[in-house]
Amino acid sequence: MAFQEIADHTKNVIDIVADSEHDKWHKVKEIGLEIAIIVFAVSLSIWFHSIGEHRHEQQQVRSFLLGLKRDLRADINQLYIIQNQDQTLEEKYRYLAQLPSTKQTDETIFDQAFAMIGKKTLFNPQNSRYEGFTSSGKLITIENNILLERVTKLYQSYLPQVKQAEIEWMQRQNRLQDFVENDFNGDGDFKHHIALITSRKGHHLSERAIDRAELLEQYRQYIELGTQIIKDIDQTYPGNEKSSFFSQEK
Secondary structure (H helix, E strand, C coil): CHHHHHHHHHHHHHHHHHCCCCCHHHHHHHHHHHHHHHHHHHHHHHHHHHHHHHHHHHHHHHHHHHHHHHHHHHHHHHHHHHHHHHHHHHHHHHHHHCCCCCCCCCHHHHHHHHHCCCCCCCCCCCCHHHHHHHHCCCHHHCCCHHHHHHHHHHHHHHHHHHHHHHHHHHHHHHHHHHHHHCCCCCCCCHHHHHHHHCCHHHHHHHHHHHCCHHHHHHHHHHHHHHHHHHHHHHHHCCCCCCCCCCCCCC
């Protein structure tokens, strides 16, 4: 519509210039008026286009953030499950680390603990939505600067720290696992496994595998910030489904 008006007023300018009935000053005034109308029409067209673009951007932001909320809920629930699994694993390592070589050992209990060596479950974050939105350059369209800062902090700072803490704990478990798997002096039976675990090195490696304080702290920070982001999204888009976690906090 605006483009047609611009074309019409441009034609008027051409007609005024070609008009031989009016003097120069009259033409200047008429041309000035037509140009002013054209500038106004162009500005109005740009303004409406900007409004449309902004509305479309914010619709994409809304879709992204509501999807991100679902991703974070899944992440947090997954971390609660992993923490419980790790608690069981820690208890098994603690049992092995404190196992005396001189005491009669229950074979079933020992085998259950021994079989858990290296069975850590790694966190698998639902971050593909964030990565896609970021790679498309749309992250800056989030107008809530506090929310934007928290989202980027979670994925660019906290998530790498979680993965690094997992790697370090896995390395300690792997040292114990390598120790019991790479010793070819025994025949691999119950007594030989007991001898490995209750050896000085076996106890040391089992004790090292117990320590998950740093990992728990990184999980806690991720859960805490993720929960805050979910609250921010709920406040930004009230009336949508509220968050609910099946909390398994200690």
